[in-house]
Amino acid sequence: MSTPEPDAEREPSASEILGAALGGAARRAGIDPDADVSTGRMVWGVIGGWRGIVESVLPLLAFIVTYTVSSNLILALILSVGSAAIFTIIRLVMKSPPVAALSGLVAAVVAAGLPLFTGRAADQFVVGFITNIAYGTAFLVSAxxxxxxxxxxxxxxxxxxxSWRTDPRKRRTFFWLSVAWALLFLARLGVQLPFYFSGDVATLGTVKIVMGIPFFAVLLATTWIVARRLYPRESDAGDARRS
Incomplete structure (x- = not known):
């Protein structure tokens, strides 16, 4: 008589593989539910602190200012990619993982490729539009x-x-949080595209910076707080019972 296959040998489903990968990526980014840190500290760690903000903003700011002042597209692209290259070198010298160190430089080079080919400065932002479409669509479809x-x-x-899918409260909460993330990415498109089509590089770049890290940080903090309410830690529950 044959014995049934144990559950441990069951092939993981696609959702489990995706979830494990996304969960691991979130932990590597600094989102650790086991860490006893405040919401602000968690968000600050995810965006990389002051260094992360400077690395994210400075290459784009260099492009905007240089092009607005000089109208020299080649110079603006050189300064933008050059800034990203300097940050990459600093990360490598500080022994950061190569993938993390090179990702910003690769993004800057890819973003610079299209305007270099078309001669249109506003095309520097096309890669960002594609990213927002991809993320916004993914969150919206998943919901x-x-x-x-x-x-x-x-x-x-x-x-x-x-297992959260068996809990109506969690399903409802995660649904609306995913919709909120979708709206963030799609709102960026809705606000920025008119400036792209009009060729207003200065305003387009400014809006991108404003709707970048600040909006991301606020929504990440909101998501963290709401998730914490769904999964209170034992120490928090004990404190609540004692009070």
Missing amino acids: AVRWPLIGVVVGFLMGEGV
């Missing part, structure tokens, strides 16, 4: 098919896997 990405990530971060 529509009842597999909200926020739930998939948080579930694996909290060690629950996809």
Whole structure:
């Protein structure tokens, strides 16, 4: 008589593989539910502190200012990519993981490629538009098919896997959080595209900076706080019972 295959040998589903990968990426980015840190500190760590802000903003700011002042597209692109290259060298010298160190430089080079080819400065922002479309669509579709990405990530971060789908409160909360993230990415498109089509590089770049890290940080903090309410830590629960 044959024995049934143990559950441990069951092949993981696509959602479990995706969730584990996203959860691992979130932890590597600094989102650790086991760490006893404040919301502000967690967000600050995810964006990389002052260095992360400077690395994110300075190459774009160099492009905007240089092009606005000189109208020299080649010079603006050189300064933008050059700034990213300097930050990459600093990261490598400080022994950062090569992928993390090179990602900013690769992004800057790719973004510079299209305007270098077309001669249109506003095309520097096309890669960002594509990224926003991809992320916005992914979050929106995941919510529509009842597999909200926020739930998939948080579930694996909290060690629950996809069991949250049996809890109506969690399903509803993760649905709306995923919709909120989708709206963030799509709102960036809605606000920035008119300036792109009009060729207003200065305003387009300014709006991109304003709607970048600040908006991301606020929504990340909100998501963290809401998720914490869904998964209170034992120490928090004990403190609440004693009070």
